[in-house]
Amino acid sequence: MGQTSQKFGNNLQISHHHFSVFLLLSFISWFGSTEAYQNYTVGDSLGWYDKLLKPTVDYQKWVAGKNFSLGDFLIFNTDNNRSVIQTFNLTTYQYCDYNNAQDNDTIEWIILDLSSTSVQKVSIEVPLVTLGMNYFFSGSYDGEQCMNGQRFNINVTYGEGLPPSLIADDGSSQTPALSPESGGDDVESPPTKSFASIFDHPVNNGDVTATIDDSKSRASIVTCNVMHIVLLLLVMIYSGLLGF
Structure with a gap:
């Protein structure tokens, strides 16, 4: 009888230990999956320039190790x-x-300021709304400038999906606070997005209600x-996993 009780107690202790480990792994997995949308400043302190002006820029090196997802913003x-061309065409890139x-x-x-006659600092905020390879x-x-190092490519994953402020009424992606400008008549050109750089936190773009x-x-x-x-910490403390 004593041996049976001891065996039962050992089994209970092992099960208790396995349950505690399971809780810890679940906590780590859950915590790692709660990533919010990110704002990435391209080139960090170096900004968005070519190697002729800033010889140390290496945008593909800047990209390395980062995870880009739908709803994130790139800040140039x-x-x-200088401008920012975003394309999904490898040949164009x-x-x-x-x-x-x-x-x-x-x-x-682009930042469109027809009244400006001098070089001015600008910030261009680009939302990531298309899955797969994005070329800039x-x-x-x-x-x-592109041939002198002012370019990079990223792979955009689904992540948490697009936030409501980047989804149009018909369910398609949109870029808020943007107004298209027409191109020239003689040369085929991509659509231009021009906007004022007034957003303190790009991921909160959209109208007041949406924000x-x-x-x-x-x-x-x-x-x-x-x-x-x-709750998880309390359970782990109770189970003895944290040693309290």
């Missing part, structure tokens, strides 16, 4: 002598030439996550 800190690009595979992002380069000066709703939603998620963490 540069000047009004390789040749640093967007003059013959198609409307559905290439976009030019500067289209200014007939591709010279408020998104903030409330994030606050609720954070509160729920904290409660889950506290």
